[in-house]
């Protein structure tokens with residue numbers, strides 16, 4: 078069990094679940110004990126093992142699941158919300174999340190249909206061809222089969238500047254549209270979800286906004302990383318791996334990686350590769366086959382970013398976007 082971390086007015090009990098993903102060593106969530114109550118920041122994965130770890134940590138805090146007052150979510154991904162249904166079964170407490178997390182957690186039908194239409198069109202227009210169509214079919218199956226995972230509880234929407242449980246909400250989108258950071262009142266400690274992870278790259282994942290338009294994930298992610306530096310917190314407690322103390326250094330590294338990716342892409346476009354799917358295949362080689370949605374997302378995000386800066390422009394030919402240097 079991880080050691081409790083005492084702050085001036087509250088105590089943090091980290092819950093560290095060994096990773097179930099090959100690239101992430103741990104999944105972290107945090108029990109927060111304040112004189113006025115007990116809250117959970119994120120909720121791990123939906124496994125018996127993780128539930129046991131959570132219950133052990135409650136004991137460590139001298140508490141019981143019936144003492145829990147609220148669940149605060151940094152974003153909607155499954156490795157951050159896994160235990161929410163199990164906890165709500167035992168105790169009916171409010172769940173707080175960013176407004177963009179709500180349709181993604183509730184799996185609203187209208188939202189899912191919009192999202193499916195978005196990806197279908199995206200893969201076609203980005204030149205995904207047969208591979209894109211095949212990946213879309215898989216995605217459609219997964220999404221349609223996931224309806225039973227819908228969170229059927231009231232979610233209280235929070236956003237920039239809201240204060241709850243001694244924390245201020247800071248919007249830090251990019252990794253996902255609904256990513257938020259909880260900054261403690263003293264400004265010394267922040268809970269940042271997956272915006273920045275020590276020892277792992279964070280992908281800015283392409284996703285549609287509520288109106289179906291594509292969000293500028295890479296420029297959002299850059300701004301969010303810069304915001305994390307500007308918070309000036311001593312420690313970031315993250316959704317995976319060790320807490321971060323050298324935020325500025327890590328952010329510099331992540332931003333220079335983005336810049337290098339942009340430079341490499343400009344080179345490929347300059348060499349005459351114009352279609353995003355072809356750029357992705359050339360850039361990522363085998364991963365184009367095995368990790369299609371993820372690597373397409375990376376390249377499209379960076380293309381959007383380059384376009385936003387006026388470095389490239391695009392035109393449509395036969396229903397497929399072609400990019401060229403501006």
Ligand SMILES: [Zn+2]
Pocket residue numbers: 152154252253271
């Ligand atoms: Zn995530």
